[in-house]
Amino acid sequence: MMKIRDVQTIFLAKHLYVRVTTDNGLEGIGECGTWGFLEASAGAVEVFREYLIGKDPLKIEYHWQYLYQSFCFRGAAIVGALGAIDIALWDIAGKYYGVPVYRLLGGGDRCRDKLRAYCHVKSPSIEEHIRLIQEAKKKGFTAVGHLNPYLDPPKGEVAPVKPYAKRVSEAIEHVRQFREVAGNDMDLCLEIHRRLDMAEAVALARGVEEFHPFFFEDPLMPDNIDTMGILAGKIPIAIATGERFISIQDFAMLFVRNGAQFARVSVCAIGGLTPSKKIASMAEAFGIRVVPHNPGNLSPISTAACVQFAASIQNFAIQEIPADDGEGLKAEMVQTDVRVENGYVMIPDSPGIGASLRNGVADHPKYAYAVRKAKATVLDDGSCGNR
Template sequence: MKITGVECHFVDRYLLVEVHTDAGISGLGESGAWGFLESSAAAVEKFGRYLVDKDPLHIEHHWQYMYRFSHFRGSAIMGAISALDIALWDIAGKHFGVPVHHLLGGPVRDRARAYHHVFGSTREELLAGIKSARAAGFTAVGHLTPFLDEPRDRPFAVHTGVRLIEEAAEAVRLYREAVGSEVDLCVEIHRRLNPAEAIQLGRAIEPYRPFFYEDPVTPDNFDEMAYVASKISIPIATGERMTSLWEFQMLLARGAVQYVRPDVCLVGGISGAKKIAALAEAHHVGVVPHNPLSPVSTAACLQIAACIPNFALQEYPGEWSPPRSLLMSPPIGHDGNGYLMIPSDPGIGVTLNRDALEMLPEVKREVVTRLRTDGSVMDQ
């Protein structure tokens, strides 16, 4: 079996990648470099020229060959490698007639506990979303910010430091009050705080027992994250912006994280995510795969969740409705009790419906960076 071609699809806000073979088997992957999908597609095409006529089952060799090719990497390059790696694993699973996780040591679970995305531009919308997720059977909610999901073109207003912390802590209190102890809260800060603020807020929300405190500060400085972790008693989750095993190693060595958040579409695909999970296991750290993307990402994440012992929770952006739901089949199953079913079909478990591609035209992400009311740039 040999690779005959690589194909990119810009679909909605996503970049999907197909790898075709002369055996009639195609594999499906996705790039997680969401801000630079055009650049990632160019890297896919470049790597694709290398892959043509190669054996698709030599996955680790191809991963190393692409990774070591250039001395300069980043999210666009790693998103491309991730998409191709996922597609090659999809081909391997289909070739052997088994789900990918059967090729990675076999399943240790048959379903994956998930947290449901909750959005809201007002506190009332967020509270309604939490209650709705609980009513749908989810036992964890996430993407749950105490600062509201406001658009990037709206300046972020901060009146006083004390008000910033008090209002955020009050929001988390209300979230906990809304569902009691029936739902785990995954609190998402989106890197908006400096270390001093992150420590103050972390201590203030400790009584509400969040499942984790995600990205309280920017991930650029591992020592900074370790400092915050050392001053609070709630678990920190981070890693969605990281692109390599070695970054996670530095984070773990500093005791800076209790839940790692590798993005399977950014850290080198299924190959990269599996290695990061093993590294985290050696540190008794749980894995919560990052997943804000399409069902291709969800399916790939679930292959990891199926076969690693330290899986903790799966990010789940929610059910898709038409026309998006027509893009993939079969749909990812939810058991109504907080768990996603591990796909049992060969490969990653979902198939692209090419006839539906035109129903979801590309939506480009333009350069829009959040500002504060004083005009300075902030992270979101």
């Protein structure tokens, strides 16, 4: 029987990876998605490591349940650790059987030949938003996302307190400009970053309805799931949410409250591929489509895991691709078989998740870990703004 020989945490740049190795030489890689608390997640991995050494890596569901139920405590740092381990174990399973992970997740084969994608458009200026939309169109994308009608300033900078009417009217005007440059050949995925209260969310949603956004992402804070259900009943456009959820029960509560039309499942933050597949099945029963969350804070390891997940589910909608996913340090650190061509993700057929860390990067000073500092959006009246 194959056994786990070691479980390692690897900090690189602003990322935390978990590498699992077996006694027959197979190796799996996973990434932690709770990027604000990577040090805490690494501590959880070390606790889980003691249990995993010597175990059969193919007992993925059993190990997930054992580790999740081994203590009384839950939380983002814990499921982030579980997610990185889970993805690494699925990577090993794919390599052991010589197949891409999507073949093991259910159904025996992928549900589509390629994945429609949207790329990030992010800037504090409307002019840069317009330029980036035009650039995405030239690359063949039929959707753009991370479009923030409020043009958030960088975190840590002071943001002005604006009158309600001005805030809402300016945001609506920005969406009008997005649509004008995109035309009807591109979908607009609006990203609100949890910054609104109920009244403003309703006003903005009704104001942008005529521009037919694909979805309205995270208009409210995620802490009270009831409020998203109430909002969904008041507005004429589709809500996408869930990227900050940390359990399948969070999604179940959202679905029964009719709080979303798109489930933003964050594979690396929800606990890995094992719970992600369960969430997608629940969503399908409710007629809800899945948009795997793949933020710019993560690397191509996350993208590869999302692609395997997306390929295995019928109710997939669109895949988020950060603008720098294959560039700079990320490309230097990660070898990936995932390719984006003319606005679509090509699904790799290589065994496992189709991505790995490049040789030698773990010991190279160029990729030394950079600790993230706590930064919140501060308004010019001295208060903290929603983010």
